Structures are given as structure tokens and as C-alpha cells.
Amino acid sequence: MGHSVRSRRFAWAGLLAGALLLAGRATRPAPRPGAAPRLLPLGRVPADLLADLASDLTAVVAPAQPLPLELHEPRRQLWRAAGLLDAVPPGTVSQPALAIADVDAALPGRTCVFGLAEASQQRAIVFLSRLRNPRDRAALRQRARREALHELAHLAGGQHCPNRRCLLFPAVTPADVDRRGERFCRRCRASTAGRFSQLLGPLPELAVRDLPGQREGAEGVR
Secondary structure, eight states, X not given: OHHHHHHHHHHHHHHHHHHHHHHHHHHSOOOOTTOOXXXXXESOOOXXXXXXXXXXXXXXXXXXXXXXXXXXXXXXXXXXXXXXHHTSOOOOSSSOEEEEEOSOEEOTTOSOBSEEEEGGGTEEEEEOGGGOOTTOTTHHHHHHHHHHHHHHHHHTTOOOOSOTTSTTSOOSSHHHHXXXXXXXXXXXXXXXXXXXXXXXXXXXXXXXXXXXXXXXXOOOOO
């Protein structure tokens, strides 16, 4: 009899656990249909890196487009960053356009930029050249992903943040990208994270997470 009672108790416990699990799943936000970035290679982009980014960002990869040669400045060995962004077809709120170019690009008066975004056209671009680390090939994937998330956060309405640990901190060096990570600070989480998640739908765990409040730094943007 004791064994029978214990068996029934275990059975009820199992049913209760199953019901709670199902209830938890039912309360989770469902993926937003069709919400995914569109990755657009401009020129030659390493296929393995493109595949990694598509997986990390749950993105759709579009056919590659050639780099507009008129935007190259042979004297400085740089590409015009703003012109390359203009060459990216506009995206939509549910499918922002994110171009990837394996070049060194700059804005007037600046040595280089890692990326640019234009929220009104829902398009952005990431430049890979200066994100490389000759001593660590794996670093490029992480840095490219972080820069992509940073630009996509701009498309969601986010503005630059002085907190060096925040996803929206404006990186000047690759070390800034490494330190910045992939999370919002408290302030940007309140103003941007909701729209960011709505824009992209659910992302892999490596992407933006909801954090306990971080200390708002007095560190300024360099």
C-alpha cells in the first residue's frame, strides 16, 4: 500500500511539473513572424564568417553585391563609409538591412569607422578590416557580431551611451568593442531593449540579455 501511495504521489508530482513547464512556455513571447535582419555581403566576405553571423543573429543572407569602385580612395587606401551605406538597399522595420564589407572605411575627418547606421532607412553596415586580430582569428567573429548588434540597436532607435560596458557605447578601438560586450546598461535597456527585441524577435543567448542594473559610468565618449 505504501508503495502504491508513493507511486501516486510521484505521478501527481510529475503531472504538476509538466503543467508548470507548459505554463511557463505559454507565457514566453512568441517569435515575431518574419522579423530577422537581412545580411548583405558587399564585395568578398569570408563565407564562414557570414554563416556564423547569420546563425548568431538569426539572419537571412541576401545575394552578394559588388563594391562600388568609385567609392574607393586609392591615395588613402580607404573606402567612403557613407557612400557604402548609401549603396545598401533600404530595409524595413521587420527586416532591417545589414551590409557586411571586408574593407577599411572612413568618414571625412576620421581615420576609420567600424560601422554606420541609418535608422530612417532601416539599413546599416559593418566594416571588418580593422576588427581583425592577427594573433586571434576567432576574435573577428565576436567583434563583428558585437558591432552588428550595436548598429542594429541604432536601427531600433538607440543612441550612443557613455557607459563603456553598454552595447551602445561608441567604440573607437577594437579594445572598446571587446570591452563593450553585448548587453544594454540600465538606461539603454529601459529606452531601447524592448524595441530592439521587437525589431529582431528572439535572439540566441549570446545576444542582448536583460541585466540587473549596471552602474552608470562617468566615463565619457572618446
